[in-house]
Amino acid sequence: MSRFWSPLLAAVLLTLASVACAGPDPDQVAQRAAPPGATVNTSPEQNRVRAEKVDAIAALVPQEIRDRGRLVVGTTGSGNPPLSFRADDDTTVIGVEPDIAHLVADVLGLELHLEPTSWENLFLAVESGQYDAGFSNVTVTEERKDKYDFATYRVDTVSFEVREDSPIQRIAEPKDVAGLTISVGSGTNQEEILLRWDEQNRAAGLAPVDFRYYQSPGDYYLALDSGRIDAYLGPNPTLAYHVAVGGTTRIVGSVSGGGDVKADIAAMTRKDNGLVRALNEALNTVIRNGSYAEVLDRWNLGSEAVATSEINPPGLPRKPLS
Structure with a gap:
């Protein structure tokens, strides 16, 4: 079977993904995910793992x-x-x-x-x-x-992604998003989480989240790269992949896709x-x-x-x- 990732990339992504279920470890989330331009096998010859009929x-x-x-x-x-x-x-x-x-x-x-x-x-x-x-x-x-x-x-896990040079080191709870400009997919579970967090912050007198919506990954990553948004909230696997192959962003927090519930x-x-x-x-x-x-x-x-x-x-x- 062909390998999809280099050993280094595998190790760093496993570290990154380990924060998924229990919430982010502040000593881990700031780590760089992979060297820029990490190579992924995206050829049609996948040599997939197969199973026997039962x-x-x-x-x-x-x-x-x-x-x-x-x-x-x-x-x-x-x-x-x-x-x-x-x-x-x-x-x-x-x-x-x-x-x-x-x-x-x-x-x-x-x-x-x-x-x-x-x-x-x-x-x-x-x-x-x-x-x-x-x-x-x-x-x-x-x-x-x-x-x-x-x-x-x-x-199901969702994560927050920021630029590599962002001052944001950790997003683990509602107060951490107060006053930030964050992109999230409309109608998604992660939007529901962010809306609940923002409501809690407003009730506590904290600054609201500035929600931004884009039509494609290219659009929200352009916004992130240009500094028009502080963070993007999306499915952990997709963000982990982008961090690994791009080398210009990092994940600063992960939560259950249900927010407070599994x-x-x-x-x-x-x-x-x-x-x-x-x-x-x-x-x-x-x-x-x-x-x-x-x-x-x-x-x-x-x-x-x-x-x-x-x-x-x-x-x-x-x-x-x-």
Whole structure:
């Protein structure tokens, strides 16, 4: 199997990711993540980790999918390294999400058919049955459980990224963002966290956050580089990747994707379509046999591993009615 990262890059990203679940260690978060221009293998020849078919689990797959012989999986296949993005041929979808989907399809004895799509269409296509499942850094929420079933496979973590020369050394709690100009994705869980923190600060008489919204990663990183924003709040894997390959920024804090509550990343299926148990059993199989850990280690996301896959665990709370 080819190596994706140099030993130095692997070590520094594992250190960076280790702050993900328990909150940032002030002695660690200020470390530089990697030398500028660290090289990542983004060729279409990925030599992915693979798994063996397990007949008993394959038998759990709904008959329609078994007859078809393919597992159709939706993923947002561009702009989100190392989660799901395009290889150098601008066609092959690579990343940790496709790798885990491949493992699951292997255990189920199915050919994986990946469908790159937009975030909005992912949910519509899974709900309509166009896609059998979604593997795309989807967080379990109570609202989403009304329409979808979930089988968990990663811990959800979000992080704050600043310029290498920023005076900001640590962001660990609401008061740390008071008065800062921060970019965050509209409608995301991380926006909800930042909005709650800002509300607490305002109630305590602290300076408000200046929220900034941009349409693409290029836009918010240009804003960060130029000093128009103080920090960017986004999914930990994506920020860790950018820190490693860019060498001009660093992570200064990480929190659960649910803020004060645990959050899970999960495979998503249409509600009650009969597939979620098979996905859950397949995930637990690759967790036990070590191939799951090998995939996470390839992308330096071992700190986001789960001990077991769960079906429909408690999700992020419903938003209060206005």
